[in-house]
Amino acid sequence: MTAIGIIGAGAVGQGVGALLVHTDWCDTVMVSSRHGRSADGLVTDLEDMSLVSASPVRARRVGLALMKSCDALVLCPRAAFINGHATDIRMAGLTANGLLIRHLAQQLAGFSGPVVVVTNPVDVMTRLYAEVSCSTRVWGIGSSTDTARYRLILARKVGVPAQAVQGHVIGEHGDLAVICASSTTVYGRAVRVPVQAIRAEMAARPGRIAAGIGRVRSGPAAATVAALALVLGVTDGLIELSAPGDNTYLGMPLHFSSGQPTVCLPRLDAGENRDLAAAEVKLQSAYHHLCSTLKEMSAS
Ligand SMILES: NC(=O)c1ccc[n+]([C@@H]2O[C@H](COP(=O)([O-])OP(=O)(O)OC[C@H]3O[C@@H](n4cnc5c(N)ncnc54)[C@H](O)[C@@H]3O)[C@@H](O)[C@H]2O)c1
Numbered sequence: 001m002t003a004i005g006i007i008g009a010g011a012v013g014q015g016v017g018a019l020l021v022h023t024d025w026c027d028t029v030m031v032s033s034r035h036g037r038s039a040d041g042l043v044t045d046l047e048d049m050s051l052v053s054a055s056p057v058r059a060r061r062v063g064l065a066l067m068k069s070c071d072a073l074v075l076c077p078r079a080a081f082i083n084g085h086a087t088d089i090r091m092a093g094l095t096a097n098g099l100l101i102r103h104l105a106q107q108l109a110g111f112s113g114p115v116v117v118v119t120n121p122v123d124v125m126t127r128l129y130a131e132v133s134c135s136t137r138v139w140g141i142g143s144s145t146d147t148a149r150y151r152l153i154l155a156r157k158v159g160v161p162a163q164a165v166q167g168h169v170i171g172e173h174g175d176l177a178v179i180c181a182s183s184t185t186v187y188g189r190a191v192r193v194p195v196q197a198i199r200a201e202m203a204a205r206p207g208r209i210a211a212g213i214g215r216v217r218s219g220p221a222a223a224t225v226a227a228l229a230l231v232l233g234v235t236d237g238l239i240e241l242s243a244p245g246d247n248t249y250l251g252m253p254l255h256f257s258s259g260q261p262t263v264c265l266p267r268l269d270a271g272e273n274r275d276l277a278a279a280e281v282k283l284q285s286a287y288h289h290l291c292s293t294l295k296e297m298s299a300s
Helices: 011-021 036-052 089-108 122-133 143-158 195-213 218-231 270-299
Strands: 002-007 026-032 058-061 072-075 115-117 138-140 169-171 177-179 237-244 249-257 260-263
Touching (some): 002 011, 011 026, 011 036, 026 036, 036 058, 072 218, 089 122, 115 218, 122 237, 122 270, 143 237, 169 270, 177 195, 249 270
Parallel strands (some): 002 026, 002 072, 072 115
Antiparallel strands (some): 138 237, 169 249
């Protein structure tokens, strides 16, 4: 059986914990947070859930050192900062979350199991964690939720179930997400995709969730648990995750078989190729900017 470590007991960590209690492949959820109080709260809540639902999954609060005994880790902490961005909202946490993720990567270096990063800006944080910890099994959550939103919005526009839509959103989990419209199909047939209208609706959804219930939680939590099952080899299948590309980490479809990923980039038209290249340049530049900021902060 399998122990999963959750670092960060906020909205996403709570959602991941609740879903793990209902899996048939996880037996222990270990929780650590900045304040022991929130980790204690989540563990107590998960204990109640396990008992009520007759789940054998046990929850424990642990320190960072014990996290290394887990089979896989989920990183979903968020540093305290005020997000003043009207656009590129996820990039607002670059430095504050960068400091936090670098610290975790230093503390957890040597952990050889898979790590799923959720903290935003997720493509940059995934790369930072991988490079500082020297771990090669690090993936970021973002593009799979974007893809689910894309399929849902397009399905509603065309009047079909979301399962009839096949298509991907790749690149940045952010303003430069690439909608792979040219390879999208509905019931196996090419379809005209109103890209701008869909992009606007995709961008509006997180704000609507936050305005209604405070924080975005269930979608990314489900994507995280689906990713854990794939990276641990519990199931085989396809998922869009942030992973190393030629120059930086960015979202792409990966097919996992026995825990081993293969990149399955869809056919892109010229415009989509340009958009993907732009996302890559942006993420690379954000990463370099973050590294020099962190270096300056360490020197002063
Ligand atoms: N990639 C995605 O698709 C996606 C989706 C939703 C949220 N997010 C991101 O995930 C992160 C978490 O979101 P949330 O809504 O759960 O935040 P939240 O504010 O609800 O919770 C954050 C938690 O992190 C904890 N924390 C802070 N510093 C820590 C540390 N050093 N070690 C351990 N825990 C620490 C806090 O105590 C808190 O419990 C954010 O960066 C958010 O932007 C990403």
